[in-house]
Amino acid sequence: MLIRPLPYPDELDVGYAGYVMRLNGMRSMKDLDSLMREWAGCPDKSWREVSRLELISKVANLPVVDFVLRHTTLPLRRSITSYQADLPHGSDRNKEIWWSTAMREARTGAYFCESCAREDLDFHGRSYWRRSHQVPGVLSCAKHGGPLSYCRDSVAFQQAPSHWIGNCEMVDAAWATEVEANNTIARYLTICDGLMDCNQPFAVDHVRAVLFHKGSSLGLQISGRKIKAPLLSDMVIEQCGRQWLALVLPDLAAKADKVALTKVDGVFYMKTSASTAFAYILACAVLFESAEVALNALAGPLPTNENGRQRKRIDIDPDALMVEYVGQGGNYAKVAKRLGITFASVAYRLSSMGLPNMIETEGKSTQKALLAYLDEGCTLQQSAERGGVSQSELLDALRVMAAKQMKVLPNLRNVRPKGSPRSSPLMPDEAKRVWVASDFPAEVVMDGI
Known part of the structure; x- marks a missing residue:
């Protein structure tokens, strides 16, 4: 048996899941996942096959698309995208989003209005986390005008906001007032509301x-x-x-x-x-x-x-080209795609700057071969074998670099294949x-x- 409360308007997905967890006597979200799978008749399904989003939507008695639109921040986080922009938010044509990013937080921490929490207790009997308070840059409550309170760890969503009153931090009131009076920030927040x-x-x-x-x-x-x-x-x-x-x-x-x-x-x-x-x-x-x-x-x-x-x-400035080269792990094809110009144009410019094409595929790494040869003192043959490339391919890369001092290569050591991480x-x-x-x-x- 599973107790299934209805979510309130603007109730945040993870906050609602926390309430369902508490209401059903579960001690963790992992326990709730197991309970929901048993209830839904899919106890042995993996989280990729049946995601938490799909289960919590079923608990709320809503189609996944409706739950996503009403209770997640995905419509805002995905509001402008180059990836499958033709698909509606929460579409079952891309279920990867269901288990990967749909229920992700929009910003660090858990934010709430203490006045809202107290009113919720009086009116609903419980306080709840509002999605509108989790928009990056929101510092005050649109209804009450006061500064928001916040918890540093998103695990706070597993308890009601009222649980954290007196045990949280609060946005500086003077700063919140200053931000609220800023016209550009006000436009930003209104645009966020519209995109949501x-x-x-x-x-x-x-x-x-x-x-x-x-x-x-x-x-x-x-x-x-x-x-x-x-x-x-x-x-x-x-x-x-x-x-x-x-x-x-x-x-x-x-x-x-x-x-x-x-x-x-x-x-x-x-x-x-x-x-x-x-x-x-x-x-x-x-x-x-x-x-x-x-x-x-x-x-x-x-x-x-x-x-x-x-x-x-577009004639890209060398400095901008250098930034993209580092950010894309030195791969010509990725740089060309990122900048929207031809591969030949990118190859000509980067090679003239002394920057070789870094091929990074399974079992093949130009970067490993170059580092082995230039940093570790391996022979040409040993280096080529280390990187899984031919000696001629390694020589081609070395020839490109020969005219320039090697300034970029050390920066590539910790670059992820899919681009640089976001702060x-x-x-x-x-x-x-x-x-x-x-x-x-x-x-x-x-x-x-």
Whole structure:
């Protein structure tokens, strides 16, 4: 037997799961998973075959798509994407999302309004976690106007918010008031609300074209070439402030002035997602005069002649190309796909910079071969065998590098094959202590690091 309460409006998925866990006498989410599988008649199914999302949706008596749209932050986190943008949020045509990212938190920590929690106890008999309080950058309650309280560990969602009153931290009230009065941040939050209500994401190709047109009309730097115009990233910092940005995009908060940050400035020209959806949302908040205009622009047709303009080859600045080379593990094909230019163009530019093509497949690694030869002193044959490549392939890579000093290779040792990791947003108290990047020497400030 399983007790099945109905979730409240705006109740967060993991908070609802925590309530179901407590109501049924379970001591952990693992125990709840086992109970739900027994109840659903699939005790032996793996979590990939039957995900927690699918089970908790069934407990709530909702189709998965409806549960995702009403109770998860996925519609916001996936609001602008280059991956399967034609699929509605929670679609069963991609069940991988069900078990991988659908119930992931949108930001670090667990946030709640103490006034809401007390009112919930009086009205409902229990307090619950609100999805709207978990949006990155939200510091105060829209209903009561007071600063939010928060717990540092997301395990807090397993208990009711009222359980943590007096045993949590609170956002600085003066800072929350200051943020609430910021017009750009207000537009950002309103755009987030609008995107949370969308059934389907917007494709990066479409959003990029819309932003490209708007950025061009404002005279901003809209390509990866040498910087000759104001940067979008600098505008975002100026209008939102570094401390608040540390809650949303910490890499942007740490960026030096007049230094391009691909994760933000790349929204104008990157073929695949330059960063998380929040980079695009911040761009919209800065570029458009109102949230309504921004949302209408995203939902509307492409600007006139934008398709033709976007097909033109973009001449990428060497510094931007270097950043992508490192970020993509030195693989020419991945860099070309990331920047939306031809493989031949990337190969010509990178090889002329002394950067070889790093092939990383099962049993074959150009990087391992080069490191064995150059760092460990192995013979050419030993190095080729170490990397699973032929001696001629290794020689080709060495010839490319011969004209340049080897500056990039050490940075690739810890790069993941699928790209560089994203920094986690900071907690409010951490953001209040955020450093100012311009206080550091320029040589220690790197794009995206």
